[in-house]
Amino acid sequence: MNNNEIKEMHDIVASLGEITLLKGNISSFDQNISITLSNKNINKILTQSEIFNILKKVQDLSTCVNNINGDLLSVAAKLSNIPDLSEEPKKEPQKKDKPIRKVENKNKQLNNPIVNNVLDYLQDIIEEDDKENE
Numbered sequence: 001m002n003n004n005e006i007k008e009m010h011d012i013v014a015s016l017g018e019i020t021l022l023k024g025n026i027s028s029f030d031q032n033i034s035i036t037l038s039n040k041n042i043n044k045i046l047t048q049s050e051i052f053n054i055l056k057k058v059q060d061l062s063t064c065v066n067n068i069n070g071d072l073l074s075v076a077a078k079l080s081n082i083p084d085l086s087e088e089p090k091k092e093p094q095k096k097d098k099p100i101r102k103v104e105n106k107n108k109q110l111n112n113p114i115v116n117n118v119l120d121y122l123q124d125i126i127e128e129d130d131k132e133n134e
Contacts, residue, residue, distance in 0.1 A: 012076045019069045
């Protein structure tokens, strides 16, 4: 990296730090606005629709800040010549050759009925998956 690239990277990192602070402030604001809007007197003034609209705007603000954060991280990755993982083709998951072990409950009379139900449920799921993989 030359001096110009180092300065650009420093600027990006500084902006990412500011965004981190902003995200913390938005989170705190979101909590405070939720508490404020749950006040009985506020509920007398605003309809539920208006309250949800305000909460949606706060979430939209948070989403925008997160999107900017992602964009800056992409710029930083390009500056440092890190390949963008979102552009790589996705590989098909490899099939496992190992058979799935069956869950067996050997001592049903000694176990809790809830545990028996969970084990039976897991056994059914495993058997269904085995049938689908065949």
